Amino acid sequence: MADVPDNAPEHCPGTASEQAGKSASCQGCPNQVLCASGATKAPDPAIAEIGEKMSTVKHKILVLSGKGGVGKSTFSAHLAHALASDSTKEVALLDVDICGPSIPRIMGLEGEQVHQSGSGWSPVYVDDNLAVMSIGFLLSSPDDAVIWRGPKKNGMIKQFLRDVDWGDLDYLIVDTPPGTSDEHLSIVQYLSSTHVDGAVIITTPQELSLQDVRKEIRFCQKVKLPIIGVVENMSGFVCPKCKNTSQIFPPTTGGAEKMCADLDLPLLGKVPLDPRIARSCDEGKSFLNEVPDSPAAEVYQRIVQRIQDYCSNRVREEQSAT
Amino acid sequence: MTRAKSDPDGNLAQVRHVVLVLSGKGGVGKSTITTELALALSHAGKKVGILDVDLCGPSIPRMLSVGRSDVHQCDSGWVPVYTDAQKRLAIMSIGFLLEDPDEAVVWRGPKKTALIGQFVSDVAWGELDVLLIDTPPGTSDEHLAVLENLKKHRVDGAVLVTTPQAVSTGDVRREITFCKKTGVHILGIIENMSGFVCPHCSECSNIFSKGGGEELAKLTGSVFLGSVPLDPLLSSSIEEGKDFTQAFPDSATFSAISSISKTLLNSLRTP
């Protein structure tokens, strides 16, 4: 049974929720008796199905931040590009930002549509070894808004994990929306029967952003999601004319560096502000190919290397443990 | 709450105008713009309130240096916190209601909807000229909850904030559809973070591109309210909870903000 059946009223709390069958909106719903009986609260069989499906995915990485607009999607996209530059690796990028999907544009796939295949939905390919899935591919026009409440978004995320024909993958990267909300709970829950390598946390240097990011870190700890490390993005801007650096988003409380030291987390790197990053995203190109010798591209490459090392160390640790 | 049942507007009865600050995109400066507009309007002699309904990332308290210890309850609900002695700027953040402000709020939609529903009508604003509502990014539970609970009262409309680049205007374009579908009038679009003038050599760099907000306004037939530059003095004022509009009255950023607040005020006068 889906989280929100088609015949449920608009405010359905979700058939697997604590309130199922009991909330005010359940009054008069045809499923109320079934939902109130508790039968629908049993562990979702999809979790096991997703576990099965994900058994052919070697590494799973979530990209998170409590704060909006810090560059989660930009980082996810460039991590995917960088990993896929090794043509022997199969890489996929999944966008679970249901209300504000940015990945289609950043990957240069605006206007693409998903195709139905025998074994499910087929993702859209940027390259032979780089697959992408986003709700953006299911919308018919750039004006379409997805005005969905939580339970319906959860259903979509479930479908992305279970019904997309991902094939054998070396890396699955998941770009998430800002905050700690339904999408985050769902992705963690649906992946609970598989092994997730960990999360990369993105922040900008100022306290306004860090105060939200600290909460996201607590969320990870609560749901036992390992943290691969933190990336500080938009960290200083070097004027192209006079070469002086400006702290446009000032690290008033010591930035990610201090936060990582306080919380004992690895700082993976600091990516500066560079107008060419924003432009590459708008044009759907990889900044790493556009300006490979820029300081920002070098930082990206170093961060990606550290993430790869983390993932392969984890495999080695697991092998030596058995 | 002991609100008079005969009065459908309850706590909003003496609130003249209600304006939502929205954006489909995260981090474009919704909370910053809300704060600066509120300051500008209150310095222009208006009584202003800010309602912050961002549960996962409430920013308003920090931006205006107010703490949750300042919040009290009275017969008609929560008493907002005033930032000034003349009581011209009142703040209420949903963050104040959380037990541990450092804890992540990991709630599913229905629970958020319930809390916001209550919250929206439970603040004892008293008399206000303008109530600004700062929202989280997206088009989801929180937004629908706010609108549903304000339906009884008149909402003047929404101000949409975007940054200039296509990644952002693309999301805001969808937000416009959200407004149309939910019957929210669009008061106008603000382009934020457009152009950075180097404080050392005065060279202007368009870090997040330029002009996207104005283009979007044209494309969708909406009013363009103006653009606010990317200004390190603004981000540091916001960080420290200082009043930018008082500290830097000669800056280009200030004149952009004050012109936007004037245009907005005029559009509220002429419905």
Ligand SMILES: Nc1ncnc2c1ncn2[C@@H]1O[C@H](COP(=O)(O)OP(=O)(O)OP(=O)(O)O)[C@@H](O)[C@H]1O
């Ligand atoms: N280091 C950088 N320099 C310049 N621009 C950048 C940088 N990083 C990201 N950007 C730009 O900033 C904007 C916001 O980035 P992005 O969309 O990746 O953030 P996000 O965290 O995914 O946002 P949301 O919370 O809305 O999902 C984009 O236009 C992106 O191109």
Ligand SMILES: Nc1ncnc2c1ncn2[C@@H]1O[C@H](COP(=O)(O)OP(=O)(O)OP(=O)(O)O)[C@@H](O)[C@H]1O
């Ligand atoms: N014009 C500007 N110049 C410099 N910094 C700015 C400007 N506008 C916003 N900022 C800074 O950018 C960051 C993000 O802004 P803000 O928190 O207001 O965005 P938001 O849209 O409310 O984000 P969220 O989607 O997370 O609620 C803040 O640190 C803020 O100080």
Ligand code: SF4
């Ligand atoms: S009874 Fe309640 S939980 Fe069950 S489907 Fe209906 S509205 Fe949803």
Ligand SMILES: [Mg+2]
């Ligand atoms: Mg994003």
Ligand SMILES: [Mg+2]
């Ligand atoms: Mg905000």
